[in-house]
Amino acid sequence: MKAFSKMLIAVSFFGSVFLVGIFDRKMMTIVGGGDTMSAAVFFTQSTTSAHLRTAFDNASRTKKKLNVLIVPGHEPNFGGTEFRDVLERDLNADLSLYLAQYLVEDGHYEVVMTRGRDGWNPHLENYFTTNDEEIKNFVRSQKMEMLRLVSEGRITKMGDLVPHNTAPSDVALRLFGINKWANEHKVDIVVHVHFNDSAPRSTMVPGEYNGFTIYTPERQYSNSQASLDIANHVFKRLSKMFPVSNLPGEDNGIVEEQELIAIGSSNTVDGASILIEYGYIYEPQFRAPEVRAMVLKELAFQTYLGLADFFGESSLVVGPHQSTLLPYSGNSPVNKTTLANTEVLAFQAGLLAKGYYPPRDYSRNDCPLSGFFGPCTKTALAEFQREFGISGEGGIVGPKTRAELRNLFEPSFVSKI
Numbered sequence: 482m483k484a485f486s487k488m489l490i491a492v493s494f495f496g497s498v499f500l501v502g503i504f505d506r507k508m509m510t511i512v513g514g515g516d517t518m519s520a521a522v523f524f525t526q527s528t529t530s531a532h533l534r535t536a537f538d539n540a541s542r543t544k545k546k547l548n549v550l551i552v553p554g555h556e557p558n559f560g561g562t563e564f565r566d567v568l569e570r571d572l573n574a575d576l577s578l579y580l581a582q583y584l585v586e587d588g589h590y591e592v593v594m595t596r597g598r599d600g601w602n603p604h605l606e607n608y609f610t611t612n613d614e615e616i617k618n619f620v621r622s623q624k625m626e627m628l629r630l631v632s633e634g635r636i637t638k639m640g641d642l643v644p645h646n647t648a649p650s651d652v653a654l655r656l657f658g659i660n661k662w663a664n665e666h667k668v669d670i671v672v673h674v675h676f677n678d679s680a681p682r683s684t685m686v687p688g689e690y691n692g693f694t695i696y697t698p699e700r701q702y703s704n705s706q707a708s709l710d711i712a713n714h715v716f717k718r719l720s721k722m723f724p725v726s727n728l729p730g731e732d733n734g735i736v737e738e739q740e741l742i743a744i745g746s747s748n749t750v751d752g753a754s755i756l757i758e759y760g761y762i763y764e765p766q767f768r769a770p771e772v773r774a775m776v777l778k779e780l781a782f783q784t785y786l787g788l789a790d791f792f793g794e795s796s797l798v799v800g801p802h803q804s805t806l807l808p809y810s811g812n813s814p815v816n817k818t819t820l821a822n823t824e825v826l827a828f829q830a831g832l833l834a835k836g837y838y839p840p841r842d843y844s845r846n847d848c849p850l851s852g853f854f855g856p857c858t859k860t861a862l863a864e865f866q867r868e869f870g871i872s873g874e875g876g877i878v879g880p881k882t883r884a885e886l887r888n889l890f891e892p893s894f895v896s897k898i
């Protein structure tokens with residue numbers, strides 16, 4: 482995509498400042514009623530799907546775009562999980578940048594990222610320092626209000642289904658600070674980007690679970706309806722390509738949560754907010770840099786398409802293949818290699834799109850798009866070759882196999898060679 486590479490240059494020109502735009506500071510306006518209200522009020526819908534869709538439609542006609550805040554999980558130099566030399570906080574920043582680029586390119590959104598790989602967005606950093614007292618007061622009053630409502634029985638306290646690491650207090654304050662900033666800047670949609678981990682595991686050995694999950698604000702919160710609606714659309718897209726987490730409690734794919742600060746614990750976020758755990762840090766597709774980059778880009782693209790679906794926009798933006806990994810155009814032979822590579826990834830994606838991957842009797846969790854030529858790919862390849870009567874290419878993706886698969890994307894290809 483031409484526009485995409487242009488955007489890449491534009492963004493990298495700003496160096497570590499990933500800041501695509503900065504929203505106007507405006508008074509909060511109540512959604513639905515038309516009155517003015519202060520942020521973070523319980524029992525009033527602070528946003529709705531209908532409100533967001535109207536704003537989206539208006540964005541085409543007016544200059545007022547939708548405000549999207551992308552929050553790469555954790556801090557520039559602190560926090561997040563890791564596996565071997567892969568740091569979650571870097572994956573979060575890289576995926577967020579891809580997502581920001583797709584959204585900006587779309588034209589309906591104004592996008593701000595809270596940080597890049599190397600530092601905070603200076604606007605946010607400055608906000609944390611100059612609003613330290615206000616943020617603390619905001620947290621205190623929201624928590625007290627929450628406690629009061631729980632004690633009066635007006636809010637039901639939910640137990641955590643899935644255990645989360647508790648953010649240390651200065652980190653927690655910055656997360657609440659991001660929420661407050663988002664409310665004051667009238668952010669329509671907040672997307673938190675994370676990668677998961679399962680504990681305990683030994684540091685060098687992959688853990689037990691894999692797949693993605695989307696967390697949304699618990700339904701008693703003011704921003705829950707639109708958040709859940711968006712989450713459902715993003716889920717639909719991601720689950721076409723990627724396995725849903727098989728961790729008990731996450732295996733529905735969407736989890737409502739009352740305690741996660743990021744998506745608005747104590748009713749602290751007005752805009753729609755979702756937190757996506759895109760996969761487990763130790764999954765094979767995040768290991769080799771080139772494969773990792775392609776997978777992160779695809780995860781971002783599917784997220785973007787989910788938002789486009791929510792707004793009913795898909796026909797405008799989606800090409801025939803609806804994936805950055807397609808169509809399969811594999812030009813090189815694929816052999817069993819010890820390292821993951823992008824040719825294997827492309828081959829797997831091609832098979833997946835046509836229903837041959839994962840192979841029979843395997844799940845997406847057994848056989849993710851990994852770039853590794855392992856048992857999953859070997860089995861799928863054998864099945865594919867059997868089905869198409871291909872001989873003499875056992876164990877490798879040779880010219881006949883590639884031609885048959887390419888023909889599925891571009892009928893008549895086989896007859897052309």
Ligand SMILES: [Zn+2]
Pocket residue numbers: 554555561562569675676677
């Ligand atoms: Zn995380």
